[in-house]
Amino acid sequence: MNIVVAVKQVPELQQIRIKDRQPVLEGVPFTLGKIDKNALEAGVQLKESNGGNLVVISAGNEEVEETIKEALAAGADEAYLVLDDGLTNIESSLSAQLLAATVKKLDDVGLVIFGEGSGDNYSGQVGSRVAELLGLPQVGYASRIEVEGNLARITRSLEDSDEILEVQLPAVISVLGDINEPRIPSVTQILKAGRKPKTIMDLDDLGIESSEARRIMTLSNLAPENQRKRITIKTVPDLAAALRTEGGRGTK
Amino acid sequence: MILIYSEKTELALELLAAACALADKLGSSIGALTINNDSGAKDLAAAGADTYLVTNDTVNQADAASVAGVLQQAAQRLSASIILLASNRRGKELAGRLAQKLDAGCLTDVTGMQAINGKIECTRNSLGGATIVTQQIESEYQVIAVSPRTYAPAAAQAGGQVQGLDIQAAVSAVKLISASKKSEDTADIETADILVIVGLGMEQADMELAHAIAAALGGELACSKPVATDRKWLGEDRIVGLSGKKCKPQLALVLGVSGQVQFTVGIRDAHTIVAVNNDEQAYILQMADYAMVADLKEVLPQLQKALS
């Protein structure tokens, strides 16, 4: 059985600088989305308990070929990548089309696992879209996954309740960031990652045009204005005084 | 038509208010959909909405595909091209599935909407919250999931009514085995005037002091995500940030939080931010009105005494 995990390459968010309210992305290194690493770890754990072949899939620019090594080191067996330099900052509907077409290239798919939200866009729609495109059942916001034979038992964590659900494989699952603690790859795993198989495709291989999918227009993308007093406090009495004044209580 | 749907009536009422704000400018009518929820339908009608009640036991609320199937048919039947959902977890999971069924563009976690020239300009956080992006959907159908509490719930109004809507549903492939309420401490940190927010720089032994300081200031206790999800010192209801709550207190005292973007997005609308951190490089100190570089182990006992 193939266990498929979708991981997205995103800029290292803490390294993005803001200049004239615009995000500066030049020189910012790429990494995999934080929650996508939890999705991958969930896949690794299922492989360890149930066996199977762990495939990571990703759509993005040419840099993904390098970034994906992180996933291959962390336990994926192989990667299927859709690469094109036009695929930077793509919208969810196109990501979903590309990922669904990629999954279709694989046989015997049991699970397709997503993160609850991508690192940069955090929109939580790509997994649902792929499930619809593939005609598969889905369970989102998983905090626990167990697979027995052809049946997955999933705990879904909602804001105010937990649900236990069962679904026949193949199925699509999205995981929460707190489902697990991704392990740190060992040096040997990192060395081996470079030699693991990668299947690289472009849009033509999948018969998809990047322009046909445009459904969202972006009008602006600006950092909010942030004007703070920037006063330094040295002592606890000063701290208490500031809190009293600004909190508007206990000043009398 | 603008069609609104949420399985939670209080969120559906917020969507109704959002739809009312858009409808005039767009020249659209509004319809509210409820599924197997008579009392929700009555509440929406009492707030003035033309409410459509689907009664069909085959629909599985725990299955986004099942609910999306109902909404797709309803949208097509009622000629609704704009569908407003709530951006809670269920709503977000539903949004993508429905958007794909309708071949629609979709925006989730939307924190503001404005009708301009027949389009809906939506704002949402991007890059983990570092920026706010303004976008509009260009496709025939539009699926928009609106963050809870972006709009105040619609008030009572005459003119609403409930009518049945007959919709077919396929048998769901997802089986709900059991559901249990999360029994955790809940708090209304979004409306609090004063928040004391603790992060991983805190030690568990000092949580009592944090509680006492919050009480002395007349505020609520809140936290960064890992304090709730990893340490479980506080309930998830108290998380500030991108996947938690966006708060606008008069005063936020932020203790031992590094200030990564996914956190700061939940606090940047605070009027005054006071931060204590032992790392002078910590980003939170740069976005604070009052910044103190100090060890919480020393500061907390003294502060508690000073405030009490």
Ligand SMILES: Cc1cc2nc3c(=O)[nH]c(=O)nc-3n(C[C@H](O)[C@H](O)[C@H](O)COP(=O)(O)OP(=O)(O)OC[C@H]3O[C@@H](n4cnc5c(N)ncnc54)[C@H](O)[C@@H]3O)c2cc1C
């Ligand atoms: C998609 C996504 C969504 C997320 N959503 C959220 C969200 O909604 N909310 C959220 O909070 N996070 C969220 N995160 C996680 C976020 O990226 C950070 O990991 C998290 O905010 C860090 O929490 P922290 O600041 O408490 O911990 P840390 O980053 O570990 O910071 C601890 C701080 O305490 C200071 N400190 C340590 N000891 C002391 C001491 N003795 N005295 C004083 N200071 C001390 C340290 O200098 C450090 O600055 C999200 C992440 C992702 C990927």
Ligand SMILES: Nc1ncnc2c1ncn2[C@@H]1O[C@H](COP(=O)(O)O)[C@@H](O)[C@H]1O
């Ligand atoms: N371009 C992409 N390549 C691979 N996986 C993706 C891509 N975009 C989104 N995903 C997956 O879909 C999830 C949800 O993404 P989003 O809808 O953007 O929040 C992510 O956590 C990833 O697992």
